[in-house]
Amino acid sequence: MSLMKRISLIFRSRANTALDKAEDPRQTLDYSYQRQQDLLVKVRRGVADVATSRKRVELQVNQLEAQATKLQGQAEKAISVGREDLAREALTRKSGLAQQITDLKTQHAQLQGEEEKLTLAQQRLQAKVEAFRTRKETIKATYTAAEAQTKINEAMSGIGEEMGDVGMAIQRAEDKTAQMQARAGAIDELLASGALEDVTQPGGSDDISRELDALSSGTDVESELARLKAGSQPQAIEPAEGDILAAEPQRTTDEDTL
Amino acid sequence: MIIRILGEGQFDVPDEQVAALNELDAAVESSVESGDVAAFTAALETLLEGVRASAVTHDEGTLDTSDLILPPADATLEEVRDLLSGDGLIPG
Numbered sequence: 001m002s003l004m005k006r007i008s009l010i011f012r013s014r015a016n017t018a019l020d021k022a023e024d025p026r027q028t029l030d031y032s033y034q035r036q037q038d039l040l041v042k043v044r045r046g047v048a049d050v051a052t053s054r055k056r057v058e059l060q061v062n063q064l065e066a067q068a069t070k071l072q073g074q075a076e077k078a079i080s081v082g083r084e085d086l087a088r089e090a091l092t093r094k095s096g097l098a099q100q101i102t103d104l105k106t107q108h109a110q111l112q113g114e115e116e117k118l119t120l121a122q123q124r125l126q127a128k129v130e131a132f133r134t135r136k137e138t139i140k141a142t143y144t145a146a147e148a149q150t151k152i153n154e155a156m157s158g159i160g161e162e163m164g165d166v167g168m169a170i171q172r173a174e175d176k177t178a179q180m181q182a183r184a185g186a187i188d189e190l191l192a193s194g195a196l197e198d199v200t201q202p203g204g205s206d207d208i209s210r211e212l213d214a215l216s217s218g219t220d221v222e223s224e225l226a227r228l229k230a231g232s233q234p235q236a237i238e239p240a241e242g243d244i245l246a247a248e249p250q251r252t253t254d255e256d257t258l
Numbered sequence: 259m260i261i262r263i264l265g266e267g268q269f270d271v272p273d274e275q276v277a278a279l280n281e282l283d284a285a286v287e288s289s290v291e292s293g294d295v296a297a298f299t300a301a302l303e304t305l306l307e308g309v310r311a312s313a314v315t316h317d318e319g320t321l322d323t324s325d326l327i328l329p330p331a332d333a334t335l336e337e338v339r340d341l342l343s344g345d346g347l348i349p350g
Contacts, residue, residue, distance in 0.1 A: 002283070002284070002287055003283050003284075003286050003287035003290065003342075004261075004279075004283050004326040004327065004328055005326065006342055007326075007327050007328065007329065007338075007341050007342060008324065008325070008326050008327040010341065010342065010343075011327045011341070012323070012327075117265055120266075120267070121265065121267075123318075124267050124318050127318035127319050128318065128319075128321065130319065131319045131320060131321050132321060135321060154321065154323075155321050157321075157323045158320070158321025158322055158323050159321055161262065161323055161324060161327075165262065165264050165265065165267075168264060168265070168330075169264075169265050169330075172265070172330070172332075
């Protein structure tokens with residue numbers, strides 16, 4: 001069992017060298033307990049940090065998916081007004097987003113995995129720390145300093161191993177999160193630069209939208225004109241300039257009374 | 259026998275399983291030595307799966323030390339080399 005043995009020996013010797021040496025060995029217990037509390041705080045912070053990164057990726061996925069939906073709508077609209085070229089452009093951009101969305105979802109799953117692992121590590125450490133606290137009180141109450149040493153060593157080794165494990169888990173989660181944050185930052189920049197047509201600005205229009213808007217407003221004007229010509233010819237003569245001017249103060253008064 | 263998988267906690271492994279795990283461990287070790295990443299990934303997964311399959315979770319409310327410690331499931335070959343050289347460890 002050579003690999004496992006070697007790792008175990010090295011891990012344990014490293015954990016033991018980290019132990020404090022106090023004049024009264026029983027004081028070591030209190031020092032260690034303080035460090036355990038610090039590590040618990042650290043692992044809780046680690047869980048929160050990973051959760052923050054996960055939420056950021058979630059937000060980005062939502063933004064990109066909204067953008068993809070918008071492009072799909074634009075493609076449909078473009079087809080309905082006979083502009084296959086615009087529809088093609090919209091669908092091309094949409095398929096570019098699909099890859100980004102897939103990548104982000106993979107990252108999201110990884111972050112979720114890290115979050116769960118750290119949460120479980122936190123629970124395990126919590127249980128060990130509680131066991132340590134109980135043992136600590138027993139040792140201090142029951143044993144003289146001379147007698148206590150063996151008991152203390154046992155307790156310290158047990159907690160030291162867990163602390164080494166948790167410390168490593170925090171470090172690994174931090175490393176992974178840092179890598180993903182760099183990529184998330186790149187996506188944020190893309191979104192901010194408008195290269196992905198920022199969907200966070202409602203009504204913000206991109207080139208496809210503008211062209212479609214121009215097309216549809218052109219169509220609207222034509223159809224309205226046609227309707228006016230067909231339906232309103234007799235009335236076109238009636239309204240005089242004075243009528244329009246007279247109507248103006250009337251409306252203002254109405255508004256004032258509201 | 260208590261085996262810790264780093265990142266997963268401690269497991270109670272029946273003694274009669276240890277021989278089989280020894281063989282899986284040897285496969286991991288030789289892949290680390292040869293630097294064969296694909297073989298390493300597969301061998302580590304098989305070893306950890308072997309531990310999990312034969313074990314039950316060790317009572318978390320104890321301060322027992324593990325008889326053996328194994329790398330985390332997502333460890334890279336480089337990380338295992340660091341573990342063996344004593345680097346990359348953050349003891350509490």
